[in-house]
Structures are given as C-alpha cells and as structure tokens.
Amino acid sequence: MESENSCPAEGLLKMLSGKWKPQIFRIALDGPIRFSSLLRQIEGSNKQSIAVALRELEEQGLLDKNVVQLKPLHIEYSLSEKGRSLIPVLRQLENLS
Amino acid sequence: MESENSCPAEGLLKMLSGKWKPQIFRIALDGPIRFSSLLRQIEGSNKQSIAVALRELEEQGLLDKNVVQLKPLHIEYSLSEKGRSLIPVLRQLENLS
C-alpha cells in the first residue's frame, strides 16, 4: 500500500508531472501524435523518457494508443475522453496568475 | 537561460509539484499553517522538505508568511490572493477523472 491519498487533486497533478508530459500533452491537443515525431520536435528529449511518458499517459487514461493500419503502419496516440476533459482546467490555469 | 516556456500551464503545474506541496496547500485551505504542526500532521515528511516546500510556495506567491506577535510568538503561512485563485481550478480537477 502506497496511497491513502488524502489529497484528491494530487493524483491528477501527478498525471502531468514530469519533464516532458506537459509538452507531450500540449502537442496532443493539435491531433494524434507519434513516438518518433515527438522525439524530433521536442528538442532535448530522448527515446527513453518519451517512451515512459507515453506509457504513463496511456496508463493514466489520458491518451489512447492505437495502431494505424496504413502505408507506413505506425502507432498513434490521441487524447482520450478523459484527456479532453482536462482541457478546460488547463485553460483556466493559463488565464490566471 | 533555462526556460523558453512553450507550454503555458507548465509553470503553474510546477508550482504544486513535489512530494509535499499538494498536501501542504490542501491543509492551508483550512486556515493558516505552521511549520511544526505540518511536520506533525503530514506523516512521512521531514523538516528539510517541509521547509523547502514552504519557502518555494512563498516565493511563488501562493502563501504569505507572517510572524504572529502573540503568546508563543510564531510564524504563520496563509493562502495569498494568488493561492486562493487556484482553488476553483483544483476543485474542477477533483470533480473530473
């Protein structure tokens, strides 16, 4: 046992904690994202960290992972319902402070 | 230079990042808080971390620090205006997921 989470927002804050998750989430707002293109567009990042971040974002249910059966046959991550539900919260965060 | 913050919510997420800040913030919602009582009520915490968290929360302008010139003469931290402005955002976070 690790939790007994007395703070309800804590888990949700953790969803986007970490060095790259906020940026990844942000890019995902504009449409489905892919491992290798994230790696290229997020400079300073690295395979391992992006892989872990994507895995965790998926585990937390913010992103949906799915294999695209097309030409190059690749994997796409896109905002889940839960992920989209975070958008207004983040918008609110932006307009304050 | 370290920033070039391309993600607008990122800085604000960082305000409450760290192992103890969410809990401290939460306790502060119920009224002014003090170093030593936090130490007692947040189990698993330690002096150093609480001290650092309080300092940072104050630097970020979420908490106001002030010396109370009363009987035991102590220091109190209470939610600042900016701190209070975060409340609705956190409430929104709670009701989703």
Add this chain to the structure above:
DNA sequence: ACAATAAGTCAGAAAAACATGACTACCTGA
C-alpha cells in the same frame, strides 16, 4: 537557570527521475 518548543540550516546519504548508447524487431522502398 534549565528544559522545551518553534523554526529553521547544513552536510551528506539514499532514492527517484532522467539521459545515453547499444541493441531488437518489423516493415518498406530502391
């Protein structure tokens, strides 16, 4: 005067997060 409480600081150790480079496995175009 003495012990306790309050609010810390500091150095060092331990743990967690992050980065690097090598490697896999599969598919595709030339």
Add this chain to the structure above:
DNA sequence: TCAGGTAGTCATGTTTTTCTGACTTATTGT
C-alpha cells in the same frame, strides 16, 4: 539485399529530489 524509418527495450550512468541527523537561535514555561 540493404539502407532507412518506426517503435521501442535494456543496462548503465548522471542529475535532481528527497531524507536523515546534527546543529543553531530565539523564546517561553517552571
């Protein structure tokens, strides 16, 4: 068949965060 892209994993090393215990300064209760 061979090079290159895509999507990773793995072991290892570095960096950042967090924890521990010793120490400090000022105030208070007895």
